[in-house]
Amino acid sequence: MGGTTGEDYGTKFGGTSVATPELREKVVDRIREAAGGEGYQVVVVVSAMGRAGDPYATDTLKMLVESICADIPLRELDLMMSCGGEILSAGGVLGATLWEA
Numbered sequence: 769m770g771g772t773t774g775e776d777y778g779t780k781f782g783g784t785s786v787a788t789p790e791l792r793e794k795v796v797d798r799i800r801e802a803a804g805g806e807g808y809q810v811v812v813v814v815s816a817m818g819r820a821g822d823p824y825a826t827d828t829l830k831m832l833v834e835s836i837c838a839d840i841p842l843r844e845l846d847l848m849m850s851c852g853g854e855i856l857s858a859g860g861v862l863g864a865t866l867w868e869a
Contacts, residue, residue, distance in 0.1 A: 777808040782815030786856060787822065792865045814862055816852025824852045
């Protein structure tokens with residue numbers, strides 16, 4: 769991705785915008801469209817999929833951990849809460865959708 773002018777294009781996706789395979793396909797289309805722009809360097813930031821109650825949503829992961837240990841240290845809570853974004857990241861679900869498209 770990228771061209772000769774060095775312009776950056778940044779965008780973020782997460783939550784309900786990436787909750788289903790169909791929505792992830794739309795996200796991939798938007799990424800590909802941006803990457804096809806003349807001279808753009810595309811930066812995509814992702815967070816977790818869905819909302820509270822969905823399996824990989826940040827709120828769901830947080831509630832699960834806090835149901836086990838109400839006083840979990842903030843460092844460990846922070847690490848756990850980043851997992852939803854990692855699952856969706858370039859090496860995860862969204863990355864696979866992008867490569868498959």
